[in-house]
Amino acid sequence: MENIKEILEKNNFSFELIHNDIPIHTAKEGADYFKIDIAQISPTLIIYTDAGFHVLVVSGERGHVNFKEVKQLLKCKNVRMATKDEVKDLTGFPVGNVPMLGIPLPYILDKRLLEFSFVYGGCGKENTTLKVDPNALFKLNKVVGVLN
Secondary structure, three states: HHHHHHHHOOOOOOOEEEEEOOOOHHHHHHHHHHHHOOHHOOOOOEEOOEEEEEEEEEEEEEEHHHHHHHHHHHHOOOEEEEEEHHHHHHOOOHHHHHOOOOOOEEEEEEEEHOOOOOOEEEEEEEEEEEEEOOOHHHHHOOOEEEOH
């Protein structure tokens, strides 16, 4: 988490680390807790494709991952969610605490996130949420694709 804070400060992006009084497990829980549009909640997911593992950060309004859209974007045949063990091994974080930035994997980001001044998601620490300018996700990660 300190690494994320340093990276964001160094690059002059607006952000806030917010301690949650309760665990947040879903986009709906996050939207209700912060009293914001569900589209501002940004789950960080790890997926496996023919091209290897990728980080996928999407708008909470999507409800689920459209694997067909990811396949078309990456021009691959197989896409699946990473297992809990794969997520932990690849990122060092358990499912639900994977940070929105700083993972050394290629990223696929949701263009819808740019509709907001701030989005909310993981920062790598349990019961802590990163509120951040979504432009930081696009600038500071190795982005290989953007979902419409």
